[in-house]
Amino acid sequence: MIVKTETAPFLDAFRARSRSAEPAWLTAHREASMARFGELGFPSRREEAWRFTDLRPLQRTTWGVHGGYHPATALLRYEFTEPTHRLVLMHGRFAPALSRIGPLPSGAWLASTEQTLAERSDLLAEAIETSDTVGNQPFASLNAALFEGGFILALEPGVVLERPVEIVHLGGEGLRPNALHVLRNLIRLGARSAATVIETYAGEGSYWTNGVTAVHLAENATLTHARLQDEPRDAINFAMMRALLAKGARLDSFSLTTGARLSRHDIVVRMEGEGARLALNGAYLLRGEQEATTAIVVDHAAPGGTTREVWKGVVDERAHGVFLGTIQVQPHAQKTDAHQLNKNLLLSRRAHVDTKPELEILADDVKCSHGATVGDLDESALFYLRARGIAEPEARRMLIEAFAADALDEVENVALRRHLAEHVQTWLDPERP
């Protein structure tokens, strides 16, 4: 077997880890996943899905799985204003002092991945997939081999969680810089169950978060999901969400990306059941040397599904944004109604965006569209505001805010929209207290 040299430190870490209290099937899965990562190595830019992503910040550092944490990060600015079930993970590990879960209704499980492994390893089995061991997803394979942290939310059929679930992932350097945090998360909603999940990724220092989240929605289950990635400037955030929607299930997700030196957000959704509904929206606001890729594949594998995707990018200074969006419609997925739009605002001459929306339609009775735009601030609008006395920086800010706020219109939950809008404001005015 050929093992790529860049995978050696991870293989060493894998061999060094203790595997005491783990079911045999999980150990076998980890070993197969590690072997797969060893074969694949880091992706090359010759691969289409990685063509636009500059992985150098990842490659020039040796990442290690170190223990320990320093609980210094200010949590407050990320806290949701309404009451929630809050689960805080420090470097992926449950931080009980900062968390506040429950009381949960019967039929609801919300716990860290560690605790779930100890008490409900059957649930954890749902968070792993064969593509971990045989697919072409090196970072998901690495994740399967090494994951320790994360959260698991599982609702039995008909259970409706009134309060949102708030997951705060706090990263940090641990005992040494360049720590690797490996998270495996699961959101599993039984038939007709419903939940709102707000995930936040933040922290301080230099670390690499590698998270894989499985989302399984049974018939007529409804998940409202928001994800805020506001990692510090030296951090790397890789996240993959794999969602399966059964008949009549509904996933409403919004992602706001403002953080990390390098980030990659893969979203793979399979519309398995008839009439599943997907709203998958987001915004990435980038400046400095930030490099952020959003890569989405939505596969309509059943008739009558709907997809709405609106992603907006604001890219300033020397940052680079990438949007790769594919909607597939299988031959029998008639009456699919799927629309995808990616709009970008470039604020500097050195800012850069690559966008590639694609449709692969194999059914004949469908309504599908896609589009992408990349543009500058509207000069005539800027002049209009200035002609009324508004100074140029403020006028620019108003127009940028308007562009970004437009994306938030897709968020139906008012409190959630306000929460995300606050973070857009913080990005616009970094000096703001």
Place this chain on the structure above:
Amino acid sequence: MLEIRNLHARIADGREILKGIDLTVAAGDVHAIMGPNGSGKSTLAGVLSGRPGYEVTAGSVLYQGQDLLAMSPDERARAGVFLAFQYPVEIPGVNNMYFLRAALNAVRRARGEPDLDAGQFLKAVRAKLKLLEIGEDLLQRAVNVGFSGGEKKRNEIFQMAMLEPKLAILDETDSGLDIDALKAVASGITNLRTPERAMVLITHYQRLLDYVAPDHVHVLSDGRIVKSGDKTLAATLEKHGYAGFETASV
């Protein structure tokens, strides 16, 4: 208030549009500048307001003794210069009230006045809305988005009423209006005439001047003012057209 001397300006493609404008506007005066299409009317409005895309090649503009051309567009506005746009710009996502409050407070700060809070602002808005027969719902929308032509022009005059400029330049504010909207806009303008405020009405047609009697009328042709007079000049133009003046300017 405003002294324009030998103003020459060209547009991006290098064509000279203004070829030596001389004009003096005193406080309290209303000047009408009339002229055919292509005579330089909108270029003059653009140069005075600081719109990008023009290059002043000669001449000077003094506003209250200051070099107007050295000021940025927003500095001009804060100093009391107001341009009513011929084509008000639609700005999706920017709420009309939010925009107007930001503008008003910017102008007030420059005048040394305190910011208005939300309550005071709303009170001021309501008082001026009546003046122009504008519904409050218009203000809840994004700036000019989905406004009819008449609503856009009324919104311009409404902004002028709120910002209380010293010098207002109205660029073809009468164009594209039906008779009711024209009357509403004209009465708005008339209400805003004060002994301190100067206005420059730029127009192709006389009809606005039937409602807003100017103190002075100038004919602009091929980048120069070729004739000046009182309000009777506008009537003469209406009767005989611009033909005679175009010849005179050659």
